[in-house]
Every structure is written in C-alpha cells, then in structure tokens.
Amino acid sequence: MTVSRFVVQLHDATTLHFDLRIRIGDVLRSWAVPKGPSLDPSVRRLAVPVEDHSLAAGDYEGIRAGQTRGTGAVIIWDEGDAEIIRDEPGHLSVLLHGSKLTGGFALTRTGERRWILVKTRDAHARPGSDIVAEQPASVRSGRTWEDLANE
Template sequence: MADGRFVIQRHHATSLHFDVRLEIDGVLVSWAVPKGPSTDPAQRRLARRVDDHALSHIDVEGRLGTGTVIVWDTGTYDLRTEGTAADALANGHLTVALHGVKLAGGYAFIRTGGDAWLLIKTKDKDADPGRDPARDENASVLTGRTNDDYV
C-alpha cells in the first residue's frame, strides 16, 4: 500500500517551473523545481520549499491568476526513509519511490539550507540518463492539454 499521493504540476507563471507536491499529514507538501524533475541520477535539481497546499489542489489545472497549470504527473509514493515523512522533512532528507505516469522509482529531497533543497533521482532500474521528460513530455496526464492550451 502506498504511503500517499503525489502530483507534479507544470506551472507557467512569470517563469516556468514544476511544483512537486507530496501528500503528507493531510496537506500537499510542496517544492518549486525550476528545471523540473530529472530521470538522470547525475542531475541535481534545485527545489525551493514553498507553502503547503490543500489536498483539493491535487488535480487543479487551468488558468490561475497570471499563469497556467497542468497536472504533468500524478500517482502514489512509498516512503523510503526511516521514521515518518514529517520526521524526514524536519531532518532535511526525505526519500520516496514514485509510482506515476511519467516518473517512477526513487527520488531524494535533500535540504541544503533554509528553503533550498535538491531533488535527485536515485540509481535504480527506473533511472534513465538519456531521457528528459521535463523538456520533452509537456502534456497533462489528466487531459492531454499543455500550458499553451490554457492561454
């Protein structure tokens, strides 16, 4: 059984970024990842911790304020860290296994200071250094629409 749900929303506002959100303790714990998640374990992606969102935000798509949002990926995750997810967040090192449409396998969130974290793909069978889904796979997994469809 999965520990929770996750969603990654491709958000095009003043700049394009990906909002990675994990369901933890009744909210969506969130990071803004400017370059999007990678499937290459050699890539370290900056992930800025941002405000938590309500669970009702898990399937939000469309035009929001000055930007557009699509559900780029969604699914469930399993915790791969000892203890609870809340403990791992407090300690600054959370590892999960994603079971999504576009992303699968292990991902580590590592705090480097303040609200700055790194998002790193773990070395496992789902690692693929030759694939760049954040660049090449830009349609919603729910509707097939892109951010441009909501402009």
C-alpha cells in the same frame, strides 16, 4: 513505509516552473522545481520549499486568474501513488508510481530555502534523458500549458 500520493503541476507564473507536491498527512508538502524533475541520477535539480498546500490544490488544472506575470496556466504534468521511504528533517525519500516519474527520488536540504531533488539509481533511471522535454503534456487532459494559455 507509508503509501501516499504525489502530483507534479507545471505552472506558468512569474516564471515557468514545476511544483512537486507529496501528501504528508492532511497537506501537500510542496517544492518549486524550476527545471522540473529528471530521470537521470547524475542531474541535481534545485527544489525550493513553498508553503504546504491543501489536498484539493493537487487536483487543479486550468488558468489561475489575476496573474501579474505569466499566464497562470497550470497542468497536471504527472501524478500517482507515492511511498514514503524516509521522512526526517532535511531529507525525504520516496518511491513514485506515476505515468512519467517512477522509482526512487530523494529530496535533501542544502540550505535554508534550498533543497536538491535527485533520481536514485534504480531500474527506472534513464541517464541522458530529459523527461520534461520528451513528455510536456498533462497526464489528465493531454494538453500542454501553452494549449491552456491560448484557449
């Protein structure tokens, strides 16, 4: 098991989406998760792989200038330690230790540009919950993306 780091950034770009980033080596492997992660193991979330990002990208919170659509507002929705349980082509299992996301999560490839993110059934699972709606603010600043966009 490898101890690493994860960050989930909420980004108002072309569409509002969450970016799940997990440190693997010297980069952040990244997936765009349109509806955001869920703590309900019965909920499967689309996760679209995007290019690896630099480690510094995981610390960014602010307004991305020059956005043709959306405000470009980015908040750090959650972050913390990540334990890599299994990392093989087409599958990644992690234990997350964040403020909002805790416990096991799995990413499984289901198509060329399509993965599914699911919460494992463990003590941290919350069937029926919607963590995205319940806790919309940044874990660093306490601001929402709308707060940033309207500054």
